[in-house]
Amino acid sequence: MKSVPHNLVSHKPRGARGGLTARSAGTGAKPGTGQLSPKFRFRLPRHFLWVGFTLSLALLVAYIYFCPPTWAVILDGEVIGYVSQVEEVRKALALLAESEASRVGAQVVPKNPPSFVRRRPPQGAMLVTPETMAGVLSEKMEFLAAGYVICVDGQDVVALPSEEDARLVLSSLREQYVQSISRKSQVTVEEVLTKENIEIKEKTVSTRMFRSREDALRILVRGTDKTVTHIVQRGECLWTIAQANHMTVEDLRKANPQVKGDLIYEGDSLSLVVPDPYVTFQSREKVVFAVGIPYATEVSYDESLWPWQERVLVEGKNGQKLISQEVIRENGKEVSRRTVDERILSYPVTRKVVRGSKQVPPMGSGQMVWPVKGRVTSYFGWRWGSFHSGIDIAAPAGTPVLAADNGMVSYRGWNGGYGRLVLIDHGNGTVTAYAHLSGYAVSVGDRVEKGQVIGYVGSSGNSTGPHLHFEVRVNGVAKNPLDYYK
Numbered sequence: 001m002k003s004v005p006h007n008l009v010s011h012k013p014r015g016a017r018g019g020l021t022a023r024s025a026g027t028g029a030k031p032g033t034g035q036l037s038p039k040f041r042f043r044l045p046r047h048f049l050w051v052g053f054t055l056s057l058a059l060l061v062a063y064i065y066f067c068p069p070t071w072a073v074i075l076d077g078e079v080i081g082y083v084s085q086v087e088e089v090r091k092a093l094a095l096l097a098e099s100e101a102s103r104v105g106a107q108v109v110p111k112n113p114p115s116f117v118r119r120r121p122p123q124g125a126m127l128v129t130p131e132t133m134a135g136v137l138s139e140k141m142e143f144l145a146a147g148y149v150i151c152v153d154g155q156d157v158v159a160l161p162s163e164e165d166a167r168l169v170l171s172s173l174r175e176q177y178v179q180s181i182s183r184k185s186q187v188t189v190e191e192v193l194t195k196e197n198i199e200i201k202e203k204t205v206s207t208r209m210f211r212s213r214e215d216a217l218r219i220l221v222r223g224t225d226k227t228v229t230h231i232v233q234r235g236e237c238l239w240t241i242a243q244a245n246h247m248t249v250e251d252l253r254k255a256n257p258q259v260k261g262d263l264i265y266e267g268d269s270l271s272l273v274v275p276d277p278y279v280t281f282q283s284r285e286k287v288v289f290a291v292g293i294p295y296a297t298e299v300s301y302d303e304s305l306w307p308w309q310e311r312v313l314v315e316g317k318n319g320q321k322l323i324s325q326e327v328i329r330e331n332g333k334e335v336s337r338r339t340v341d342e343r344i345l346s347y348p349v350t351r352k353v354v355r356g357s358k359q360v361p362p363m364g365s366g367q368m369v370w371p372v373k374g375r376v377t378s379y380f381g382w383r384w385g386s387f388h389s390g391i392d393i394a395a396p397a398g399t400p401v402l403a404a405d406n407g408m409v410s411y412r413g414w415n416g417g418y419g420r421l422v423l424i425d426h427g428n429g430t431v432t433a434y435a436h437l438s439g440y441a442v443s444v445g446d447r448v449e450k451g452q453v454i455g456y457v458g459s460s461g462n463s464t465g466p467h468l469h470f471e472v473r474v475n476g477v478a479k480n481p482l483d484y485y486k
């Protein structure tokens with residue numbers, strides 16, 4: 001109990017000392033007031049001490065009651081918790097501001113600074129540690145900083161700490177686009193415009209808008225910095241993944257331009273965020289490429305040659321021309337293309353050919369020539385119990401065999417016992433046959449003239465020695481060839 005009055009007493013001299021100090025300093029204190037002080041001290045009645053003591057006690061109790069040792073932390077008009085060590089929270093807050101400032105690279109001020117009020121926590125409310133409170137504040141508090149905001153059509157998209165940073169982001173955005181379209185050869189990008197109005201504005205914004213240059217670029221390109229990925233599982237295809245994530249296959253493809261066709265493999269990582277770029281680039285580029293000019297063929301006719309004969313006078317050669325086109329793209333997708341000019345690099349060389357136009361005589365004349373020089377060794381008709389459907393003319397192997405009349409070669413090839421056989425159709429149902437040949441001088445479809453060499457005497461097929469087996473058939477019926485040489 002001794003200490004309490006001591007407190008009270010010690011209070012009084014403090015006040016008196018203040019008075020004395022003021023007087024001794026002589027600054028503005030009225031001399032009258034200074035004279036009153038000692039009188040007051042001397043005349044203070046004894047029971048005043050007791051009144052003072054009671055008052056102080058009441059004040060102490062009131063102080064303890066009204067000023068509890070805990071603080072309510074109030075943010076945006078709401079109590080977010082109670083702490084006992086408010087200084088610790090203030091320190092944490094300062095650290096938070098400091099780290100936010102170093103993250104964005106600019107000075108920051110809290111947008112909604114918390115306030116601390118001495119208050120006893122209500123029944124059941126727990127005190128939280130300064131660390132917990134700092135965590136809650138870092139989540140709920142917003143800081144403001146002056147920066148350079150990239151605005152797309154008036155909408156603030158991202159903020160950077162310096163104007164230079166913002167310009168660098170915009171220039172790399174453009175650069176990235178230009179590279180994506182000029183990867184193809186012979187493309188000159190002449191102009192790149194953006195459809196949207198892009199500005200850099202200096203303003204104070206929430207530090208949440210501040211991004212690194214890389215992130216700012218990504219946001220402008222993809223429309224978001226959100227990433228959601230899906231790892232392809234066994235048995236999944238684009239359709240099932242799209243379906244499961246409420247997307248269309250087309251959107252899934254847009255989000256994953258790296259996917260070619262329908263090929264996805266187990267373990268592939270697919271993005272589920274469809275890009276929605278803030279900026280639409282419009283570019284005008286000049287594309288230059290060469291194309292071939294096909295050569296033409298000029299045909300002249302020569303009456304000394306058969307129609308199936310052709311002679312090339314000049315070989316043809318394709319030319320080349322250089323085409324310049326102007327291509328307009330929007331975000332890389334071609335929207336229009338027009339040819340600006342075409343220049344000949346080399347002219348094509350016209351192919352020149354001479355084709356035969358010699359008139360083919362009408363089909364069979366009816367007057368036949370002997371097909372080979374030689375002696376008839378076997379005649380038409382029955383011999384040794386079998387029917388000989390032609391005549392055999394003996395001649396040394398290799399002797400030229402001639403077409404008996406004008407006509408067209410209708411068969412050339414091996415035919416059982418006939419060996420190498422040529423048939424010539426003379427029209428009106430008349431066909432001559434030349435068998436056992438050693439070689440051919442004509443092809444099927446060839447027009448032949450009476451007396452033209454068609455092959456050579458041989459002994460192919462069912463033959464005992466070199467000779468020509470010669471037949472004349474009319475409507476499929478064998479006739480005696482000798483009847484045609486009268």
Ligand SMILES: [Zn+2]
Nearest residue numbers: 390391392469
């Ligand atoms: Zn025969």
